[in-house]
Amino acid sequence: xxxxxxxxxxxxxxxxxxxxxxxxxxxxxxxxxxxxxxxxxxxxxxxxxxxxxxxxxxxxxxxxxxxxxxxxxxxxxxxxxxxxxxxxxxxxxxxxxxxxxxxxxxxxxxxxxx
Amino acid sequence: xxxxxxxxxxxxxxxxxxxxxxxxxxxxxxxxxxxxxxxxxxxxxxxxxxxxxxxxxxxxxxxxxxxxxxxxxxxxxxxxxxxxxxxxxxxxxxxxxxxxxxxxxxxxxxxxxxxxxx
Numbered sequence: 001x002x003x004x005x006x007x008x009x010x011x012x013x014x015x016x017x018x019x020x021x022x023x024x025x026x027x028x029x030x031x032x033x034x035x036x037x038x039x040x041x042x043x044x045x046x047x048x049x050x051x052x053x054x055x056x057x058x059x060x061x062x063x064x065x066x067x068x069x070x071x072x073x074x075x076x077x078x079x080x081x082x083x084x085x086x087x088x089x090x091x092x093x094x095x096x097x098x099x100x101x102x103x104x105x106x107x108x109x110x111x112x113x114x
Numbered sequence: 115x116x117x118x119x120x121x122x123x124x125x126x127x128x129x130x131x132x133x134x135x136x137x138x139x140x141x142x143x144x145x146x147x148x149x150x151x152x153x154x155x156x157x158x159x160x161x162x163x164x165x166x167x168x169x170x171x172x173x174x175x176x177x178x179x180x181x182x183x184x185x186x187x188x189x190x191x192x193x194x195x196x197x198x199x200x201x202x203x204x205x206x207x208x209x210x211x212x213x214x215x216x217x218x219x220x221x222x223x224x225x226x227x228x229x230x231x232x
Contacts, residue, residue, distance in 0.1 A: 002158065036218030038159075045209055045225055046159065051218035089159050091218065101173055103149070103161035 003111060004090055004106035011112040012080045022090030030071035032061055037075045040108075048076060048090045049088070051082045075094045077111070085113045102106040107113055118210050118223035120201045130193070131198040134226045135151040144168045147213045150184065150195050151207040153225075160206075165193060171212035194198030202229045 005023040012018040022035060029035055035053050038046035048057050050066035054071065065076045073092075077084055090106040121135040136148065148204035150162040163174040165184040183196045193210055207225040214220030 034217045035181075038219070040159075045222035046219070048214070048218050048220050051214060051216045051220070055216060057214075057220065091159075100173070103164075105159045106160065108158040 002055075003094055003104040004076070004092060005108045006088075006090060006106035008107070009110045009112065011114055012055075013114045014080055014082065016080045016112065017076065017078045018080060019077075020088050022075070022077045022106050024071050024073075024091075024092060024094075024104075025096075026071060027096035028092045028094040029068065029073055031095060032050040033095075035066065035068050035073040036091045037064075037073075038089045038091065039084075040089065042086070046089065064065075080113055082113050085111055087111070115213070116221045118212065118221055120208075120210060120223040120226045123227040123229070125231065126200050127232055128200055128202060128230055129154055129197060130200050130230075132200060132228055133194055133196040134208050134210075134228070136193045136195075136223050138191045138193070140213070141212075146215070148186075148193045149211045149213055149219060150182075151209045151219070151222075151232070152204075153209070154206040157206075162195070162208070167193070195198075198232050200228075200231050204228060205230050 037050040040046040053068040054066050063078045071090045088109045094102050094104045117139045124132050144167045149164040161175045165172045185194045205212045209225045210223040211219040212221040
């Protein structure tokens with residue numbers, strides 16, 4: 001059971017817009033900790049897609065955007081392309097366990113491009 | 115360019131130990147913290163812990179204390195993860211991962227598959 005909750009799967013047709021939610025609590029996202037998003041293509045290491053809630057690393061298309069509000073964050077992908085089919089993970093920090101700051105990941109969302 | 119090169123796959127018996135290496139290149143090794151993340155077969159990402167490459171101070175995630183040890187050899191820009199008393203449930207791909215200055219992991223190693231089986 002992940003500390004951050006993501007839908008197991010989402011899907012969309014090419015060209016459409018999809019969003020992936022990441023729901024946390026007052027000890028992580030709600031505590032104003034940053035949220036980061038990763039894309040993992042099959043058989044490869046994850047790749048940073050969004051950092052600091054809304055920022056895109058160099059080379060990441062502007063079709064990908066991130067947002068955060070309260071205890072949740074979202075990743076939006078517009079103009080869906082076949083190459084976007086992958087697993088997506090959110091990551092933040094949690095301060096509820098033993099007083100130390102732990103990194104926490106969402107369970108991952110599989111995006112299928114129809 | 116930044117590159118994290120990890121050691122090769124390992125097959126170990128339960129109770130044995132394994133040491134995974136992660137050699138960094140293309141940047142100043144001690145300027146960025148190094149994290150370790152694991153991914154069991156067909157499962158999601160799980161944070162194992164991190165090490166301050168400047169001070170050598172390690173921090174383990176909850177549930178990864180004791181058997182998981184982080185270390186460094188800054189002379190060769192290499193981080194290590196040693197796992198002792200291996201269990202079948204430790205079977206996973208272990209990634210070393212550099213934390214970027216803006217937060218999040220900006221560079222990942224290619225992953226090292228550790229298989230624990232009798």
